[in-house]
Amino acid sequence: MEKSTVFNNRLLPYLLLLPQLVITVVFFYWPASQAIWQSFLREDAFGLVSEYVGLENYQALFAQPEYYRSMLTTVIFSTLVAALSLSIALLFATQADKNLKAASAYKTLMIWPYAVAPAVAGVLWFFMFQPSLGMLARPLRGMGLDWNPLLNENHAMMLVVMASVWKQISYNFLFFLAGLQSIPKSVIEAGAIDGAGPMRRFWTIIFPLLSPTTFFLLVVNVVYVFFDTFGIIDAVTGGGPAGATTTMVYKVYADGRLGGDLGGSAAQSVVLMVIVIALTAIQFRYVERKVQY
Amino acid sequence: MVEHRPLTDFIAYAILTLGVFIVAFPVYLALIASTHDAATVVGGHMPATPGTQTLENYYRAIFVGGARTSREPVANMLINSFVSAIGIAVGKIFISILSAYAVVYFRFPFRKTAFWIIFITLMLPVEVRIYPTYKVVADLRMLDTYAGLILPLIASATGTLLFRQFFMTVPDELLEASRIDGAGPFRFFWDTLLPLSVTTMAALFVIQFIYGWNQYLWPLLITTQDSMQTIVIGIKKMLATTDELAEWQLAMATAVLAMLPPVAVVIFMQRLFVRGLVQTEK
Numbered sequence: 001m002e003k004s005t006v007f008n009n010r011l012l013p014y015l016l017l018l019p020q021l022v023i024t025v026v027f028f029y030w031p032a033s034q035a036i037w038q039s040f041l042r043e044d045a046f047g048l049v050s051e052y053v054g055l056e057n058y059q060a061l062f063a064q065p066e067y068y069r070s071m072l073t074t075v076i077f078s079t080l081v082a083a084l085s086l087s088i089a090l091l092f093a094t095q096a097d098k099n100l101k102a103a104s105a106y107k108t109l110m111i112w113p114y115a116v117a118p119a120v121a122g123v124l125w126f127f128m129f130q131p132s133l134g135m136l137a138r139p140l141r142g143m144g145l146d147w148n149p150l151l152n153e154n155h156a157m158m159l160v161v162m163a164s165v166w167k168q169i170s171y172n173f174l175f176f177l178a179g180l181q182s183i184p185k186s187v188i189e190a191g192a193i194d195g196a197g198p199m200r201r202f203w204t205i206i207f208p209l210l211s212p213t214t215f216f217l218l219v220v221n222v223v224y225v226f227f228d229t230f231g232i233i234d235a236v237t238g239g240g241p242a243g244a245t246t247t248m249v250y251k252v253y254a255d256g257r258l259g260g261d262l263g264g265s266a267a268q269s270v271v272l273m274v275i276v277i278a279l280t281a282i283q284f285r286y287v288e289r290k291v292q293y
Numbered sequence: 294m295v296e297h298r299p300l301t302d303f304i305a306y307a308i309l310t311l312g313v314f315i316v317a318f319p320v321y322l323a324l325i326a327s328t329h330d331a332a333t334v335v336g337g338h339m340p341a342t343p344g345t346q347t348l349e350n351y352y353r354a355i356f357v358g359g360a361r362t363s364r365e366p367v368a369n370m371l372i373n374s375f376v377s378a379i380g381i382a383v384g385k386i387f388i389s390i391l392s393a394y395a396v397v398y399f400r401f402p403f404r405k406t407a408f409w410i411i412f413i414t415l416m417l418p419v420e421v422r423i424y425p426t427y428k429v430v431a432d433l434r435m436l437d438t439y440a441g442l443i444l445p446l447i448a449s450a451t452g453t454l455l456f457r458q459f460f461m462t463v464p465d466e467l468l469e470a471s472r473i474d475g476a477g478p479f480r481f482f483w484d485t486l487l488p489l490s491v492t493t494m495a496a497l498f499v500i501q502f503i504y505g506w507n508q509y510l511w512p513l514l515i516t517t518q519d520s521m522q523t524i525v526i527g528i529k530k531m532l533a534t535t536d537e538l539a540e541w542q543l544a545m546a547t548a549v550l551a552m553l554p555p556v557a558v559v560i561f562m563q564r565l566f567v568r569g570l571v572q573t574e575k
Contacts, residue, residue, distance in 0.1 A: 003461075005468045006400050007478045016395035017407050020388040023448035026433075028414045031425035038425065092312045095305040102306075108560060109313045114570075115555035116320075117507035117525045120548050123532065124319040127326065127541065133337040135322055166319065169312075174567065198301070227420045231509035235529055249420050253510065256424045265424060272421040280416045 032273070038266035050263075057267040066243060067251070067268075074226070074247045077161065081229075082221040085165040086214065089172030094202065096173075097180040107177065114170040118228055122235030125163035149237065153244035156237045160245050163232050168224060172217050179213030180206070219283045226276075248272060320552065327351070327546035334541045346542065354546040359531050367547050370524040373442075374506055375554075377523060380443035381505030382498045389452025389497075390490065394482060396453070397460040398468070415450045419511055427514050437521045442512055446505065451573045452497055458572070459493045460486070496569030499562050503555045524551040 039057050041050040061067050092110060096103050113121070128136045131148045140147040149155040183206060191201045230249055233239060239246035239254055246254065252272065256265030326334050329344035358366040395401075396408050419426065426445055435441030463486065471481045512523045522530065528551060531544040559566050 003397060003465060003468075005465050005472070006398055007481075009399065009478060010401065012478055013395040013399035013401045013404070016391040016399075020392040020411060020448060020453065021407065023388060023444060024411060024414055026429065027426060027445040027448050028417055028422075029410075031422045031429050032417055034425035034428065035422050088312075092309060095308045095312075098302065098305045100302065100305060100309075106309045106313065108563060110309075110316060111563075111567075112556050112559050113316055115503050115507075115559040116552050117509065117555075119507075119509040119525050119529060120551050121319075123528055123544065123548055124323050127545065128319060128322060133335055133339075133541070135339060138337060166316070169316065171570075174570065178571070227418050230420060231507075231525070234509070234513075252421070253423065257514075262424060269421045269424075273417065276418065276421060277416045 035266045035269045035273075038262060039270045040263075041266075042263045053263070057263045061264055061267050061271075066246075069243060070246050070248050070251045073157075073243075073245065074249075077157070077164075077229075077245075077247055078222050078225040080161045081164045081168065081225045082218060084161070085168040085172055085221060086217060088165065089169045090176050090214075092169070093173050093176035093180055094206075096177055107174075110173050111170045113167055114174075116167060117231060118164075118167060119231030119235045121163050121167045122160070122232035125159060125166065125232075126236045129159050151241055153241055156241055156245050160229070160233055160236050163236060164225065164229050167232070168221060171224075172221070175213055175217055176210070179210050183209050216283075219279060223276075223279055223283075226272075226279075248275075320549075323545045323548050326542055327549050329542055331540055331542050334545075335539075350542050350546045351550075354543045354550070359540050359543050365519040365522055365527060367524060367527065367550055369520060370522050370527040370547075371550065373439075373521060374523040374525070374551075376439055377442040377508070377512070378502050378505035378554075380439060381446050381508075382501035384443055384447035385449070385452045385501050386494055386497055388447060390456050390494070393453050393456035393460055394486070397457055398478070398481075411453050412450050414448060419445065423510065423514060430515055436515050437518050441515050442508075442521075442523070443505075446508065446511060452501075455493060455497060455572055456490065459490060463489060492565070492568070493572075495562075496565045496572060498569075499558055499565045500569035500573055502558060506555045527551075 040052055040054060042053045042056065043050040096106050096110070100106070116124075126134075126149075128134050129140075129147070129149055131137050131141070131150060137147050146152070147155060149159045187205060187209070188201055191205045196204065226247070227249055229247070230253070233245055233247065233250050237245045239250050248268065249272065252265050252268045255261050255268065325341065325343055326339060327350055328347040329339060329350075330346045333339055333344060354367045355371075356366050356368060358364040392407075392411060396404060430436060430441045430445060433441075435444070467485055468481060471485055476484065506523075507525060508523070509525055512526050513529075516522055516526065519530075524547065528544055528547045531547060532539045532541075
C-alpha cells in the first residue's frame with residue numbers, strides 16, 4: 001500500500017529519519033555487530049588483549065553441559081508458563097464473555113497486573129513463599145512438606161512459574177476476551193438450535209474459531225518467557241539453586257557479569273538472536289494474516 | 294450467550310471472583326506487610342489485617358531509606374523512574390512519528406532500506422545484546438545518566454510501525470486539500486496530521502510509560518550509584534541481604550509505591566491502554 005500524493009522535498013525526509021536512524025545504529029546495529037564479532041574473540045584474564053579464535057567460543061559453548069541444561073530449563077519453563085497462563089486466562093475469559101452484568105468491572109479487576117513490573121511480581125511471590133516468613137510457606141511446611149525454594153530445585157522452578165503465570169494471565173485474558181467477543185453470536189446460536197450443549201459448543205465451535213488468537217498468544221507468551229521473565233528470575237531465585245532456574249537469557253547475563261566470560265556470553269547472545277529472529281519470522285508469517293480482532 | 298440459567302451465571306461469577314482473588318492476593322499481602330513493624334513481618338506470623346505502622350513505614354521508605362542496605366530514599370527513586378519512563382515514552386513517540394512521516398509521505402532514494410533498518414530492530418531485544426550495548430553507553434560516558442537510561446530503549450520499530458499504519462488510513466484527500474491551500478510539509482504535519490494522531494500518540498504513551506517504568510535489566514546494569522536507581526531496582530537492592538536482616542516492611546511499602554503509577558495508568562486510562570496494547574502487538 002502506498003500513498004498516491006506525496007511531498008517532493010529532497011533533504012527533508014532524511015532529516016526526519018535522522019534521529020531514529022542515529023539511535024538505531026548507535027544502540028542496535030553497533031552493539032549487535034560487536035556481539036557477533038566478540039563471539040569470535042577470546043579475552044585474556046585481565047580483558048586487555050583479545051585474540052581471534054574462530055568458532056572456539058561456540059564449540060566451548062556447545063560442549064558445556066550447563067548450556068544444554070539452560071536450554072532444557074528454558075523449554076520446561078516456557079511450556080509450563082504458556083500452558084498454564086493460556087488455559088487459566090481462557091477459563092476466566094469464557095466466563096467473563098457470558099454477558100454478565102459485572103463483566104466490565106471484572107475485566108478491570110483482571111487486567112491491572114499487566115502493569116506490575118516483573119521484578120516486583122517476583123518480589124511479591126517470593127515474599128509469600130519465603131520459607132521462614134512467607135504466609136503461604138508456613139501452611140506448606142505445617143503439612144509436613146519441606147518447602148524451600150532457596151534449596152530445592154523443583155520448588156524454585158514452581159515459584160518462578162507461578163509468579164510468571166500470575167503476571168501473564170491479564171494479558172492473555174484481554175486478548176482471549178477480545179477474540180471471544182468477535183465470534184459472531186449467530187454461529188453459536190445455530191449450534192444451540194442444532195442441540196449442542198455449552199461444552200460441545202465450546203469445543204466444536206468457539207475453540208476452533210479462537211485458534212488464531214490462541215496461536216498468536218502462544219508466540220507472544222514464548223517471547224515473554226524468554227525475555228521479560230528476567231526480572232522475575234533475578235528477584236526470586238537469582239538463577240539458582242544450583243542453576244535450576246537459569247534460562248538462556250539469564251545465563252547470558254550471569255556468564256558475562258559474574259563469570260566475566262565475554263566471548264562465551266557473546267556467543268550465547270548470537271544464538272539467542274537467531275532464536276528471536278526465528279520466533280519473529282513465525283509471528284509475522286503465520287500470525288499477521290490470520291488473527292482477527 | 295444463548296441460554297441464561299441461574300446456575301451457569303452463578304458458576305461464572307464464582308470462577309471470576311476466584312480469579313480476581315488470585316490476582317489481588319499477592320498485592321494485598323504486600324499492602325498488609327507495609328503496615329506492620331519489622332518484627333511482625335519477619336516473625337512469620339503476620340496477621341491478615343492492617344497494622345499500625347503505616348505512616349511510619351511509608352515515611353521512612355520515601356524520605357529516609359533503608360537502614361541496613363541501600364540508604365537511598367524512595368522519593369529519589371520515584372523521580373528517577375518518572376524521568377526515565379516519561380523520557381522513554383516521549384522520546385519514542387518523537388522519533389517514531391517523524392520517521393513514519395518520512396516513510397509514508399515522501400518518496401526518496403533508500404526509502405525502503407531506511408524502513409527495513411528500523412524494522413529489523415524488532416528482532417533484537419535489549420536482553421540479547423546487553424554487554425555490547427553497555428560498552429557503547431560506557432564509551433559515550435552515559436553510565437549513571439538519564440540519557441543512558443533512556444536512549445538505548447527508545448529505538449525500536451513498534452512506534453514507527455504503529456504511526457505508519459495509522460498514516461496509511463488517513464485519506465489522501467486531506468493532503469491534496471492542504472496542498473491546494475498552499476501548505477508545505479511542516480504545515481500539513483502540524484495542522485492536519487498531528488491533531489489526527491492524538492489518540493494513537495496517547496495509546497503509545499500509555500504502553501511505553503508502563504514499559505519504561507518496569508525496566509529492570511538495563512537500569513540494573515548501567516546504574517552504579519544509588520542516587521540513579523529506579524524504584525524497581527531499589528526494591529531488589531533493599532532485599533539484597535540475608536533474609537532475617539531484610540527490612541521487608543520497607544521493601545513492601547516500596548513495592549506498593551512502585552506499582553501505583555503504572556497500575557493507575559491501566560485502570561484510569563483503560564481504553565487507551567487496551568487500544569495501545571492491541572495495536573503495538575499486531
